Amino acid sequence: MIRRLAIDGYRSIRSLVVDLGALTVVTGANGSGKSNLYRSLRLLADCGAGRVVPSLASSGGLAGVLWAGQESIDPAVRAGGEAQGTRRKGPIALRLGFGGDDLGYAVDLGITASRSESLFVRDPSIKQEHVFAGVEPRPAATLAERVGPLARSRGDDGWHELSRTMAEWDSLLDELAGADAAPEIAGVRRTLRSWRFHDALRTDALAPARQPQIATRAVRLDDDGANLAAVLQTTIETRADGTVERAVRAAFPGSRLEMVDEGGGLGLALRQHGMLRALTAPELSDGTMQYLLLTAALTSVERPGLLVLNEPERSLHDDLLPALADRIREAADETQVVVVTHSRSLADALAGTRIELERSAGETVVAGREGPLDVPAWRWPSR
Missing domain, CATH: 3.40.50 (Rossmann fold)
Known part of the structure; x- marks a missing residue:
């Protein structure tokens, strides 16, 4: 450490x-x-x-x-x-x-x-x-x-x-x-x-994370989040503890992730309770994409020596902060984590060493x- x-x-x-x-x-x-x-x-x-x-x-x-x-x-x-x-x-x-x-x-x-x-x-x-x-x-x-x-x-x-x-x-x-x-x-x-850093992850309409990606295993999240679907699927297949699935359910009750073939590329979709079809990455809100990107960073197969998150609460509704805090605390059991935040609610939920x-x-x-x-x-x- x-x-x-x-x-x-x-x-x-x-x-x-x-x-x-x-x-x-x-x-x-x-x-x-x-x-x-x-x-x-x-x-x-x-x-x-x-x-x-x-x-x-x-x-x-x-x-x-x-x-x-x-x-x-x-x-x-x-x-x-x-x-x-x-x-x-x-x-x-x-x-x-x-x-x-x-x-x-x-x-x-x-x-x-x-x-x-x-x-x-x-x-x-x-x-x-x-x-x-x-x-x-x-x-x-x-x-x-x-x-x-x-x-x-x-x-x-x-x-x-x-x-x-x-x-x-x-x-x-x-x-x-x-x-x-x-x-x-x-x-x-x-x-x-x-050391790994995640700052201002893109969630706009043209964000790389919303585009189909090459279907190849990925053990850590790229700086621009372009390999989001690959990182999540690699974690799902590699870790048998249901970490990703639990993270999704905690934030979006009754929902589950689906990976879809989009013209030969790997795409991400979220099937939510009561809906007839899953919503693909371009349809998801900025807050949902932010949470999924952070989940990928926090649960990836490769565990960094130090993981630093700068203002991870961006685009997130307050209702998602408890689920995010749980993910961060779980990650800190395996990886040293530093969180820089404006959010008093997130800071209080995280506890840990406070500066x-x-x-x-x-x-x-x-x-x-x-x-x-x-x-x-x-x-x-x-x-």
Whole structure:
């Protein structure tokens, strides 16, 4: 499990460290920073896929995502005064990290050194990466690290050099995942690549989920939901516990799913009580499609290491929220789940580890924290 998440210098998040549970619910008012926490998790996953540099470049570069407030917020600003520019003491940095039961990872991204000589001015530079044991980065727990162009790993007999020519856009997780001397690098990479995200699943009239699909087994839901019918049917045939059928009955009493051949493609239909024929995917309401898409994500044969749902309540009537909460809690018995939600009803029904965010002097903070002693331990490696 991912036990601890740390974010430093991202949008409204100046510095945030939170502990995660098997099921974590992130709530807060509009503008409190929930989406920024969600995007930070996605950026961490991009590190495992070798995409973090282009992902940040596509967002306008590091300058477009950095914390925009004071490096250290003045008491006068917290009391309602205007923020004033001050001389920066620390480096310009976006830092992301997580700690887990076994391994953790921290990355430090900064301004590209060759900015004045390059046309790739939006690309950030990877300054440091650390792979460590446990929930927080400590020097004694470090197993592998990259500082500038130098990468090394720790063995029983001390440090071993892995590379001294790492480019500023190369990631330790991408370039050295196959290093025999540092299997922990591959372990962190696998962990990050096992994370799955579902955000704004399409349910409009032209949504891929409403179209016939190739009839081939699918063990996880595509980002656009295009393989919805295949995922549900694969789960139905693979799991003998009736998970999908129970999910449908809980939300739509007296109804059952049917898979139909639509011109050689696999289509989805819902047969409801009292109707003479089943309604096909193009006929179903947005809320019904949303619920079926979430059911596919939560019950798929492949169980991700971490499943993150952003505002899953979209398009759902309040009457469907108890059934959705049941599906999420069941999934959390097998997979770690993070739910980011505006819905107080859904958050209350889920229980789990609760993180309520709010804004204080412009920055995202955890509501109810009274001081530094309330913050989980985390110390970023210095440059």
